[in-house]
Amino acid sequence: MDGQIAVLAVAEKGSFEAASKYLGIGRSAVRKRVQSVEAEIGTSVFRVMGKRMVPTEAGSLYLPSAQESVRQAWIGMDRVQAFVRVLTNDLRVGYSTYLNTKLLDIVRRIRPESMGSLTVTRESLMTYQAVAGVLQGDLHVGFGILPVLEPDLSTRLLFEEPLMACLPVGHRLATRSTIRPEDLERENLVSLSRKGLPGRHQDIVTHFESLGVSLKFATDAYSVKEALWLVTQGTGISLMTRFSASAYRYDVVVRPISDRLLTVKSGIFTRRDHSQKLISDFVDLAWAETASLRANPN
Structure with missing residues (x-):
């Protein structure tokens, strides 16, 4: 080599x-x-x-x-190293800091009974960092925003949240109780993590296009905090979950979008070539523990 x-x-x-x-x-x-x-x-x-x-x-x-x-x-080397870490009683889990707190609470406490004395090391990251960590074998399991555009990873949807429109105070659409997709046709938008989460961004764009609506992005924001600040400055409207919009004390108007198929998806991902029972048990437990979230996403 x-x-x-x-x-x-x-x-x-x-x-x-x-x-x-x-x-x-x-x-x-x-x-x-x-x-x-x-x-x-x-x-x-x-x-x-x-x-x-x-x-x-x-x-x-x-x-x-x-x-x-x-x-x-x-x-191959990464796979062996990850396998050895499990054998040495260390399961490494990475999770996105932008997950809903209800999901974060589950991520931080789940532990399969079959683990025995094995320790779980959890690390707070961005989704793309968790993806890289799982791919490279530094992590066994990752939690983050879907979709994950990596063919070597297996993903499982855990939770969906309705997408909301965050508007500047005084915006012409701020008086409406619900925003229709077509209302955003000619509006300036603030993209949230377009580079960090290209899959999610493209899903939103594709869905609007299927409705005959072309979105116009005026600028990009790296974080939720930056996106909300740009909204307050009148730069544009940003699309995010209600949880994200309420994470910071910015004076914005949050309105639901009438199309309930527009959601932000969170899930768990692992390497496809990891066949250890411990990892599959962890994924199954994460699915079971989040059942109540899927039943009541609001």
Whole structure:
């Protein structure tokens, strides 16, 4: 795998020198590793173009396979490390700080009876950080906002909350008891965590488009607090749950959206290749413990 990593580093950085600094090894070591790959496949994988080294035709064919091979090797290592952590009595759980407090309360206390003396280490994160942690094997289980756009993860919906419209005080729609989807057609909107939660953002956009409504986003907000502040400044309307809208003391008007299919989904996710009974028991318990939330989401 060292040879494949060296080839990938040279392809990305454009020279042996730059690749050596990136990998933290000597220039000659990088060259030897690339040469070992070339000897194995029987042809050169790089050629000089100006001041850069670029892949040959054979190199261009080899690079995707090398990337996938290295990825699979790291996945295998991560899987083993996560398995060992369970064997050493440490189940690691990551959860989003933006989950509803009712769900957070369950996440913080659930513990399968089958765990015995095993400890549960819980870490408060953003959803994308929990996703990365589970993928990399640093976490066994993650809780966060769905959907999660990772084919290597298995997800399970635990809780749905109606989406609300947060409007500036004095906005023309603020006097209405309910906001219809078509009311938002030409309104400026503040996107919430478009980069951090691309799946959720796209779900909202796609749903409105299915109703014939095109949303216009004026700006992006990284956090709920920032989104609410932007609403108070008249930048636009933000779509979030009532729980999120009430998390900070901002002077905004919160109105339900008439389409009850517009929801924010929270769930649990694990690696598809994790087959340990302990992890599956934890997921099943999370499902059972959140049954009352699904029965009464408000």
